[in-house]
Amino acid sequence: MSLTQMGTKKKVLAAAVAVGMIFTLTTAVAPAQAAKTTLVVGSTQGIPQLNPITRTFAYDETLYGVLWSALTRWKQDGTVGPDLATSWKMNDAGTQWTFALRKGAKFSDGTAIDGKAVKAVIDYVLDPKTVTQERNNVKMITKVTASGNNVIFDLSTPNALLPVALAGIKMIKVSEVATFNVKPSSSGPFMVKEFSPNVSLTIVKNPKYFGFASKLTEIKFVKLSDPTAAVTALRSGNIDVMYELPLGDAAPLQKDKKLQIVRAKVSTMAVTWEYDLTSAPFNNLKARQAVAYATNRASILKAAYKGFGAVSSYNTIVPDNSIWQCGTAGGLTKYTFDLQKAKALFAEAGVTSFTWWSVSGALPEFDAMGQVLQADLKTIGIDMKIESNEVGTWAAKFYPAGLTYPGLLLPNYQSVPAEPGFSMNFLLSGRAESNWNSKAYDAAFTKAIGTLDTAKRKTAWCDAMKMENQELPLITPFVFSVLHAAQANVKGAWVEGGGQLHLEGVTIK
Numbered sequence: 001m002s003l004t005q006m007g008t009k010k011k012v013l014a015a016a017v018a019v020g021m022i023f024t025l026t027t028a029v030a031p032a033q034a035a036k037t038t039l040v041v042g043s044t045q046g047i048p049q050l051n052p053i054t055r056t057f058a059y060d061e062t063l064y065g066v067l068w069s070a071l072t073r074w075k076q077d078g079t080v081g082p083d084l085a086t087s088w089k090m091n092d093a094g095t096q097w098t099f100a101l102r103k104g105a106k107f108s109d110g111t112a113i114d115g116k117a118v119k120a121v122i123d124y125v126l127d128p129k130t131v132t133q134e135r136n137n138v139k140m141i142t143k144v145t146a147s148g149n150n151v152i153f154d155l156s157t158p159n160a161l162l163p164v165a166l167a168g169i170k171m172i173k174v175s176e177v178a179t180f181n182v183k184p185s186s187s188g189p190f191m192v193k194e195f196s197p198n199v200s201l202t203i204v205k206n207p208k209y210f211g212f213a214s215k216l217t218e219i220k221f222v223k224l225s226d227p228t229a230a231v232t233a234l235r236s237g238n239i240d241v242m243y244e245l246p247l248g249d250a251a252p253l254q255k256d257k258k259l260q261i262v263r264a265k266v267s268t269m270a271v272t273w274e275y276d277l278t279s280a281p282f283n284n285l286k287a288r289q290a291v292a293y294a295t296n297r298a299s300i301l302k303a304a305y306k307g308f309g310a311v312s313s314y315n316t317i318v319p320d321n322s323i324w325q326c327g328t329a330g331g332l333t334k335y336t337f338d339l340q341k342a343k344a345l346f347a348e349a350g351v352t353s354f355t356w357w358s359v360s361g362a363l364p365e366f367d368a369m370g371q372v373l374q375a376d377l378k379t380i381g382i383d384m385k386i387e388s389n390e391v392g393t394w395a396a397k398f399y400p401a402g403l404t405y406p407g408l409l410l411p412n413y414q415s416v417p418a419e420p421g422f423s424m425n426f427l428l429s430g431r432a433e434s435n436w437n438s439k440a441y442d443a444a445f446t447k448a449i450g451t452l453d454t455a456k457r458k459t460a461w462c463d464a465m466k467m468e469n470q471e472l473p474l475i476t477p478f479v480f481s482v483l484h485a486a487q488a489n490v491k492g493a494w495v496e497g498g499g500q501l502h503l504e505g506v507t508i509k
Helices: 012-020 058-067 115-126 162-168 174-179 227-236 247-254 285-294 297-305 339-349 364-378 391-396 439-449 454-471
Strands: 038-043 072-074 080-082 085-090 096-101 141-147 150-155 190-196 200-205 218-223 259-262 269-274 309-311 353-359 383-389 408-415 475-480 484-487
Touching: 038 227, 058 190, 058 200, 058 218, 072 162, 080 085, 080 162, 096 115, 096 162, 115 141, 115 150, 115 174, 227 247, 227 484, 247 259, 285 339, 285 364, 285 475, 297 309, 297 364, 297 475, 353 364, 353 391, 364 383, 364 408, 383 391, 439 454
Parallel strands: 038 218, 353 383, 353 408
Antiparallel strands: 072 080, 085 096, 096 150, 141 150, 190 200, 200 218, 259 484, 269 408, 269 475, 309 475
16 A cells, blocks of 8 residues: 555554554653653554564654664765765666675674675565565665675666665664564664563663764653653653654644754655546546645645645645655646636536545544545535545555545555655556556656666656646645654754654753
């Protein structure tokens, strides 16, 4: 489903299940201010397991920067830089990459993180028996060779973005997979001290880490019973950081000088509405265009997400403020709110009604979006029913790709890195549940991802983006910001565009 795409992703299904698995916090948490080198992180979600290759929920990704290294590492500006690899180069054809490794890097148990260890991880990811989203990132790798201090990757097709893809594949000891939750050997700045699945996790500084020395000595991840309890714990000082602040709590929290909101500078968390392009009415382009023009993007963003985000006026997963956005200069159409144009298009398509297929309980913003759209459509004579379902029922209607679901418009979202290759790949044939299956788009995507020159690659992405803009395989009304919160004295926390919280550089002043 749209929740299984390239790069880092946030799963609607996983988030909803996580909400349903809430346990009461049974661990006593001392006031965070009592220990300035201990950071306490609270969330209503639990951490069920520790393997970063087979991660379960989005919250697991908070552990990436503190427990694990990768060949490359995401930076705050949205690019990748050195991590375990100090440098990399590709051949002229873009079909072979060579990564030079740091000398002397070790896991927390003292064993070497060398070329053989890297090869073992990539082979584990590529193994069809390994359940991982990361395989999509590197499936073009045909051979991994450990050669001295280098690791060489041979590819079946040119890929300009392999260093970016490898940032999501964390270095673990593959030999520990069977007992990973006991006490895995870490490759990052911290290592596991105690772990109780879905309840708590305590990590301490890793003395064998090859990189920077954290100012913190310990980080505790604790589970709280519900959002109200989490906000209360933050306000009282019992936790230093709250993972995922409810949007309704953001405005009052902003007024509290003792607290801060932590969010991405540029969000790449796109809200998408899906429909089936193989069945009526949305197999008709005019019906899809009608929905695009009937969508009051700014109003829906304000009502459902409290205004924390930015409209996607070109209806693309790539945000308006992205350096990769082609815009009107690239021939893209702006879908401004125009109910009369929508009314005419619905009439031409013969559409008088359809259904908003939503999720009950866990994701109230989905119903909120539907209610605004429903009210606007009613003024032009279109009857849109709203059906809210248990998450399993909701997903079963359209997932996996290839199912037919006539007459439904369903909300979803995508959490991806900034580079278009990690969002636009969702629209490839056989990937998107909207069943677009455009060979022309597939060809444009393949050309773009294999274009090594950055400027030329942007032009190639524009060719694919124009197809997305004109054929409307999805409705993408806006991107929204995932909000986290922290005490004002917590410095150095930052958030990726997709909402992933980074704590590895945190200090408590």
